[in-house]
Amino acid sequence: MKTRIKEFRAKYNLTQEDLARKVGVRRETIVFLEQGKYNPSLLLAHRVAKALKTSIEELFIFE
Amino acid sequence: MVKKSKLTFQVVLMVALGIGIALAVLGTLFMWLIGAGRLNLFEIFTSVIVLVLVAGASWFFVDKYKCFKRGMPLEDERMKQATQRAGYYAFIVAIWTAVFAGFSEGFLEVGQATGLVVLASAIVFIGLAIYFIKTGK
Numbered sequence: 001m002k003t004r005i006k007e008f009r010a011k012y013n014l015t016q017e018d019l020a021r022k023v024g025v026r027r028e029t030i031v032f033l034e035q036g037k038y039n040p041s042l043l044l045a046h047r048v049a050k051a052l053k054t055s056i057e058e059l060f061i062f063e
Numbered sequence: 064m065v066k067k068s069k070l071t072f073q074v075v076l077m078v079a080l081g082i083g084i085a086l087a088v089l090g091t092l093f094m095w096l097i098g099a100g101r102l103n104l105f106e107i108f109t110s111v112i113v114l115v116l117v118a119g120a121s122w123f124f125v126d127k128y129k130c131f132k133r134g135m136p137l138e139d140e141r142m143k144q145a146t147q148r149a150g151y152y153a154f155i156v157a158i159w160t161a162v163f164a165g166f167s168e169g170f171l172e173v174g175q176a177t178g179l180v181v182l183a184s185a186i187v188f189i190g191l192a193i194y195f196i197k198t199g200k
Contacts, residue, residue, distance in 0.1 A: 010086055017133075025139035026130060032141065032199030 005034050008052040014019040023047040074131065081124045085117055105175065110184050119189035126196075145195035153188035158183065 009019055014036075020027040023044065032038035035050070040048065042056075049056045092113055099106065127137045160183040165175035171179065 010162050018134075020135060024136055025141065028196075028199070029139055029141045035199070037199040038141055044140055 001039060001063065003033060003036060004043050004059055004061065005030070005048065005052065008054055008059065012052065014052075019048070019051060022051040074137070078124070078128075081120070085121060088113065088117055109178060109182065111187055116182070116185050116189060119186075119193060122193060123189075141199070143197060146192050148195055149188050149190075149192035152191050153184040156187040157181075157184035 005019075009016070014022075017027045020030045023030075024047070025044065029038065029044075033040060039044045045056050045060060049059050052059065092110060096102075096110065102110070130137050157180055161176075162182045164171055164179055167176065
């Protein structure tokens with residue numbers, strides 16, 4: 001699974017740590033999400049999408 | 064909704080328990096080593112595993128302390144998943160080690176067999192938990 005988290009993070013000038021704080025996870029979790037190494041729960045995907053002012057469909061690319 | 068780390072009673076209790084248990088284990092091992100005299104291979108192996116386990120458990124505490132200092136959550140869903148998966152594999156290892164220990168009558172004493180089950184599952188749990196947490200898998 002690919003994600004556009006990095007792209008959206010850059011758009012809103014957020015660091016990985018800022019985003020981690022916003023969604024209430026560790027920074028490493030954001031790192032693994034960006035690398036596509038971790039499949040988040042629906043709740044976390046929703047929180048990340050909300051923090052980046054977008055939708056889950058826009059943020060996560062299922063191949 | 065978002066869990067942030069605060070100096071709660073739970074955090075203080077966790078740190079106090081962690082340090083207390085680590086000191087108790089190391090103290091017991093030290094006292095035992097003093098009184099044990101000449102060690103056989105099994106005892107040396109067990110002592111090394113205990114030290115590795117204490118080091119592994121300490122890694123968890125240092126990791127959580129770093130998160131606490133940065134104001135990050137001590138645990139999130141990825142950490143929970145990683146420890147749950149490690150627990151699952153540790154449980155499987157515990158069962159198979161117990162089966163093996165059951166067939167090793169005469170080779171291992173009851174205390175040694177019990178120790179083997181506990182140590183094998185503990186080392187698999189700590190090793191895999193650290194691996195899953197560090198690699199994100």
